[in-house]
Amino acid sequence: MLATLDRWILGANRALMILALAVMSVVVFVNVALRYLTSESIVWAEEVARYLMIWLTCLGIGPLIRIGGHVAIDNLQDALPPPAARALRLLVAAIVFAFCVFLVWIGSRFAMRTMVQTTPVLEVPFGYVAAAIPVGGALALWHLLAVLRGFVRDRSFETGAEIDANAAGSL
Numbered sequence: 001m002l003a004t005l006d007r008w009i010l011g012a013n014r015a016l017m018i019l020a021l022a023v024m025s026v027v028v029f030v031n032v033a034l035r036y037l038t039s040e041s042i043v044w045a046e047e048v049a050r051y052l053m054i055w056l057t058c059l060g061i062g063p064l065i066r067i068g069g070h071v072a073i074d075n076l077q078d079a080l081p082p083p084a085a086r087a088l089r090l091l092v093a094a095i096v097f098a099f100c101v102f103l104v105w106i107g108s109r110f111a112m113r114t115m116v117q118t119t120p121v122l123e124v125p126f127g128y129v130a131a132a133i134p135v136g137g138a139l140a141l142w143h144l145l146a147v148l149r150g151f152v153r154d155r156s157f158e159t160g161a162e163i164d165a166n167a168a169g170s171l
Contacts, residue, residue: 006146010063013139017059024052044121051119051129058136062143065096068157077155089152096144103137 031045064070077085111134115127150156 006142009139009142010066013059013063013143017056017063020052020056020059024049024056027052047119047121054129055132058132059139061136062139062141065140065143066147066158068151085155086152089155093144093148093152097141100137100141100144104134104141107131107133107135107137 027042027045028049031042031049035041077088080088107130111127111130113127114130115125117126118124119126119129147156147158150158
């Protein structure tokens with residue numbers, strides 16, 4: 001049951017990322033084409049693209065954790081004996097966990113406080129944009145917990161065509 005929930009969350013996370021990137025690409029392309037072909041511009045295009053980029057960035061934190069895609073310096077754990085390297089990875093995971101909890105906590109407060117502000121062009125509550133922070137942090141927590149045991153034990157991450165862009169290209 002937990003594996004099914006995990007696959008559903010990962011699939012929803014990926015679908016939202018794809019949707020955000022697709023909408024952002026179309027809006028920017030159409031706006032640039034209009035600007036060059038008609039000397040007109042879509043007033044809200046830049047704002048929508050910016051806010052979709054924020055959401056895309058926050059939604060992408062978790063899936064990158066799953067595949068070990070974030071920048072890391074491995075020299076210290078490579079130099080340590082296996083038990084000490086495991087302890088170091090546990091410390092790193094605890095720091096990442098604490099940071100994700102912080103993102104959820106502070107992001108929620110920020111989103112709630114900015115619900116009274118509106119965006120300049122669309123005039124929607126800015127809290128909807130800021131909600132990307134706690135949502136991304138919560139998803140990152142989920143994805144971290146999904147790979148935690150393998151990461152701490154033997155420095156392994158999730159692999160497979162459904163998560164790895166390089167593997168997906170060969171399908």
